Amino acid sequence: MTTRTLPAPFSDLAPFVDDWALPTEKTRFERLHRVSLAELRRFYDAMLPRMDAVLDHLDQFDADELPDAERTLFELAMTFSETAHPIDLGWKDVDFEDAYPWHRLEFRTVSCGL
Numbered sequence: 001m002t003t004r005t006l007p008a009p010f011s012d013l014a015p016f017v018d019d020w021a022l023p024t025e026k027t028r029f030e031r032l033h034r035v036s037l038a039e040l041r042r043f044y045d046a047m048l049p050r051m052d053a054v055l056d057h058l059d060q061f062d063a064d065e066l067p068d069a070e071r072t073l074f075e076l077a078m079t080f081s082e083t084a085h086p087i088d089l090g091w092k093d094v095d096f097e098d099a100y101p102w103h104r105l106e107f108r109t110v111s112c113g114l
Contacts, residue, residue: 004017004018004021004068004072005068005069005072006069006072006073006076007057007069007070007073009053009057010050010053010054010057010073012046013046013047013050013073013076016043016046016047016076017072017076019031019043020043020075020076020079020080021072021073021075021076021079022075022078022079023075025082028078028079028082028083029082031079031083032082032083032086032094033094035083035094036094037086037087037091037092037093037094040083040086040087040094041087043079043080043083044080044083044084044087047076047077047080048080048084051077051080054073054076054077055077057070057073058070058073058074058077
């Protein structure tokens, strides 16, 4: 069970925190490619109806100074936005056999000092 918390109005999303509140683009991308479509669907179905409220709540804060609970909620929202496309596009799987091997991608971000 997680020790990270969410703002009280979003406590129903707590079961997703450990697996889906991911801090980096790389970890979110890796999660997408390691999860089954059924698992992704459960997360998607829980988050989609809450996203307007999540964004309204987060909009009250400076993104660079989020309290811990809001940071966790932000990470859930980021993961949702970066992993929703297989469901939105009606994919049959989260990966394609003939696609470029996702594990070979290198993520370079501002935080890497590049």
